[in-house]
Amino acid sequence: MTDLDIAEVAHRAGVPASTLRFYEEKGLIASTGRRGLRRQYDPGVLERLALIALGRTAGFSLDEIAQMFAPDGQPRIDRRMLSAKADELDRRIRELGVLRDSLRHAAACPAPSHLECGTFRRLIDAAASGGVATPGRRVPGRR
Amino acid sequence: MTDLDIAEVAHRAGVPASTLRFYEEKGLIASTGRRGLRRQYDPGVLERLALIALGRTAGFSLDEIAQMFAPDGQPRIDRRMLSAKADELDRRIRELGVLRDSLRHAAACPAPSHLECGTFRRLIDAAASGGVATPGRRVPGRR
């Protein structure tokens, strides 16, 4: 009865309706029915969308996220998977930290050319030898 | 004379030859000539490739990176752009930190269902309200 129609969900969740249809097609969310043509959603879908957004920013793909929902719709999140993701994030955070510091240095560095700056060169060398970049999956943007 | 052929560069830089051809087509690198059909490269290309890899992990697109090389091939990196990127990285690092901590909590949380865990719910709410996820550009993987 208190179902929300797709425009309302789109508005509240901050995603376009096309995304909701896409997610439904992928099995990530479900509509409760239609009013005329229009999809109706249980308000709980908002929480689910938040959970999806969360998973996305943690670096899970939509397919992985889909597997995190049990057939009954309840989230069933593998704690080991969460730990693994946390570790992955941790590594990524440290890499990015090094990179950020190096960028800051390069931005402030007085050397006429960056290639003449020792710090910058060390950074390049580190990058060349794989010391900096070994990121995992890409992480989404929010539009 | 000491030029490297494409296979050598590919091996040393750790990227497939197809990537080198692709980068050359994009104007990111240049070959010094051919021996028979095969591209030859100045050893300096390795440094340049490292610089490109560095830029990629910092979140620059290939097009942006291309613009960072002056026509003479010398890097001309805009210090303001570097600062801006550093700031962006900084924000992203903080977001990821929150996320990592939350994941760790969820992994250790004794609540039978994640939805019953206060911390997890707060995280979802934060995600729902945009408090967590506002990542910028995607960052590449290394293969």
Next chain:
DNA sequence: TCTTGACCTCAAGTCGACTTGAAGTAGAAC
């Protein structure tokens, strides 16, 4: 000299997450 194998070009395909466009429809307002 002949074969082999690694390179060459160019076009097309891939991947993930959506978006866009065309053509159709139902409910609501007039």
Next chain:
DNA sequence: GTTCTACTTCAAGTCGACTTGAGGTCAAGA
């Protein structure tokens, strides 16, 4: 009863960074 508008479906397009495949060429080794 007609029109308007926001939805509907389905197929196809987009974006970035490459990869893959087909068909061709050339230098070096046997």
